[in-house]
Amino acid sequence: MLPISIDPKMVCIGLIGAGEGLKRREAMLAASGVDPLRVSVENSDAALQSLSILFVAGLEGEAAQRLAGRARSLGVLVNVEDRPELSDFHLPAVTRRGALLLTVSTGGRAPGLARLLREWLDERFGPEWDERLKTLGGARAAWRAEGVAPDEISRRTSDLVEKKGWLA
DSSP states (O other), X not given: OOOOOOOTTTSOEEEEEOHHHHHHHHHHHHHTXXXXXXXXXXXXXXXXXXXXXXXXESOOHHHHHHHHHHHHHTTOEEEETTOGGGOSOOOOEEEEETTEEEEEOOTTSOHHHHHHHHHHHHHHSOTHHHHHHHHHXXXXXXXXXXXXXXXXXXXXXXXXXXXXXTTO
16 A cells, blocks of 8 residues: 545546435545535546546446446546445545544555544544644744754654653
8 A cells, every 4th residue: 555645736536426425425525625526427528537536436336337447547546435446545544633634544454443543543632733733833844944954853843742742
């Protein structure tokens, strides 16, 4: 597995589906700051050509398989909900605290464990981490403006986190 984070402003992301699956994917994408291009089964070819990534959710097996194949043939990365054999990538379990994003993946081998670990992270990383990240981001920006070397910034970050007792 290759863990990456994608800036949704840099790629065109599409969504197609139905029912509860579609609602779950819409909510997940919205939480990630993504306003996906809505794709309909009837006119999917034109829309697919403009996409980098397509999420498919709540479609029956044959329709999902056909759509995933078509998108992939156009060079679009595809995620079909609950169908890893049709997907180019999968989504990790996520804990989000503002810009802080903590993810857990088991490579699809044990989704229940990923969920348990995400819940564990949820308990330990509360809403205060959004403000902590802002504090660290401001300090980093000031250090960079002063011309502090990257390895020194890393050391200062560690020192600040330790001084504040944030990981104790």
